[in-house]
Amino acid sequence: MTKIVTDVICPFCGTLCDDLEVAATDDGKKIIEVYNACVIGTEKFLHSQASDRVTRPRLMQADGSYKEISYDEAAEYTAQMMAKAKKPLMYGWSSTNCEAQSMGHEIAELAKACVDNTAAVCHGTTLIAVQDIGLPTCTLGEVKNRADRIVFWGCNPAHAHPRHMSRYSIFPRGFFTGKGHKNRKLVVVDPRPTDTAKMADIHLQVTQGQDYELLNAFRVALKGEWLPDVVAGIPKEKIYEAADILKSGRFGIIFFGMGVTQSLGKNHNIDEAIAVTKDLNDYTKFSIMPMRGHYNVTGSGEVMAWQFGYPYSVDLTRGFARYNPGDTSSIDLLSRGDVDAMFTIGSDPGAHFPFNCVKKISELPSVCIDPHLTPTSGVSKLHVPVAFNGVEAGGSCYRMDNVPIDCRKVVEPPEGMLTDEQFLIMVRDRLKKMKGVA
Ligand code: SF4
CATH class of the missing domain: 3.40.50.740 (Rossmann fold)
Incomplete structure (x- = not known):
């Protein structure tokens, strides 16, 4: 006999998906199947069932x-x-x-x-920047329902947070954005052509270690002022185009990861990213959020x-x-x-x-x-x-947008x-x- 445990939280990445369902034996001793999780989340649950698990100190x-x-x-x-x-x-x-x-x-x-x-x-530099100048942020629920301009800067959610895009940022039906991704524009800044970058409307392939220069150029481009022909490996026309896309939205969000927190400039990169967010609020509503890992x-x-x-x-x-x-x-x-x-x-x-x-x-x-x-x-x-x-014990956890969520116990240890x-x-x-x- 099996039972289905619903509303299970995935204890793997900072997305903390809360819609998992787990089929377990009636005695609560064994997990049989995990539904709705991505492959990494599923593995976390199934790994607890490994026969060679160490069970004593x-x-x-x-x-x-x-x-x-x-x-x-x-x-x-x-x-x-x-x-x-x-x-x-x-x-x-x-x-x-x-x-x-x-x-x-x-x-x-x-x-x-x-x-x-x-x-x-990872995001220690972010915390320093937040202490320096604050963080204009929001919840993932607001992103889902309102955001029509999404920036992924120095992160690759397609691999690191696999359900982030389907649950919150790109694909879900939002209250104000409608169905699917056609009303959302995606800008990706990454030195590599990642799987996330392949989905972007604009991919800015920044020269590694020059995020600060590009962020600075964004602040200039937002005001429509002069830029050199190329900044951080990106032609100025592309920077102006991306800046116009971000300004023209109704609600935008910059998600950023370790590609920008741990590259040259560190917390100063984040200072500048927060300043870009602040500048964007002169034209529309914009937020910024770190992509937390664990x-x-x-x-x-x-x-x-x-x-x-x-x-x-x-x-x-x-x-x-x-x-x-x-x-x-x-x-x-x-x-x-x-x-x-x-x-x-x-x-x-x-x-x-x-x-x-x-x-x-x-x-x-x-x-x-x-x-x-x-x-x-x-x-x-x-x-x-x-x-x-999150599998064999419950307890409180915080999602990447600082929303506390109570993890569920699914089976006995x-x-x-x-x-x-x-x-x-x-x-x-x-x-x-x-x-x-x-
Ligand atoms: S995206 Fe993250 S939290 Fe969601 S199921 Fe995958 S690993 Fe778990």
Whole structure:
């Protein structure tokens, strides 16, 4: 017998699709089929069913082999590590729920740790720009119903956020835009002819690293003022044409990704993109929104900001929160050898950090909390497998437009397996005792 669980949230990318249906066995133990999700989202659900899944914590031995230990022993090991460390780094948080993030921050305060999330290597520059000049933004619902001018700058949703275009930005029937994409104009800015760029009305193939120059040229073109013949590899006629298309819409949106946040100029690119959005509002209504990657990286920024005052790269070493990205961010801390323990949760720095940082993680006392076997779990001394959030556990998450959504539990985790939050509570309680905190 099967049952269908409806209104399921996909815990993969920042689009946080909330219309999935999952067929599961009646006893809630096994997923049979996933409906409505894209191929990446489907894989996330089905991966939780893998027969070779690790279901108990594993401690690395001196010879590199692993010894299975209990969750109690794993919590004790983690608490001891955090208590002994002078400056531990707690990194990740973007693939877990807000409740676990909040609990992890209690541990960070007790251990006087540095706390950082994956924004440090993706949209951290966006957060700096937003602190500089603010963000004229909207919700994805408004985009769906109103936007007739869409810009994708330095992002490729066709691959990274596969249902973004069908649910919100290009193809859905909107209240004011009507059916399909014929009333929406698409401008893509990308050095590569991506699958998203192939669908564009105008593809501006910007010279890599010259996004700032092109954004600046847009501000000039919007006013109809003089431009040199070519800017950032784009003939001026094409820039004027794109600017006219954007001005002539009734409601527009600039979605931007790591192609512009992590290329030359970094947060200054985003300053300028926000300034373009502001300028466009002299002619029509325009918004801007970062394309967030991990499904709850936005939530991590929110929780960190309301608990510590800053959205990432927080240093609690002195007993109060300090924030200085480029100094207190994970890669800088690891590269300088400033931290003496590594705690990873809900992310995979082993796959994304520079080699010298990954090597450093392998040398430090380290714990990795993750349902998967990852490059990070492979170099960490202790790997704690947990339930898949959004599949085997519920909890709050924030979509890329800052809308909080409650994830659903669809099936039971393997017997005896803990959730992120449950494991973190065990560590927090032990650490409190070690530190003599009531
Ligand atoms: S677009 Fe993102 S959130 Fe939606 S189903 Fe695909 S991976 Fe999941």
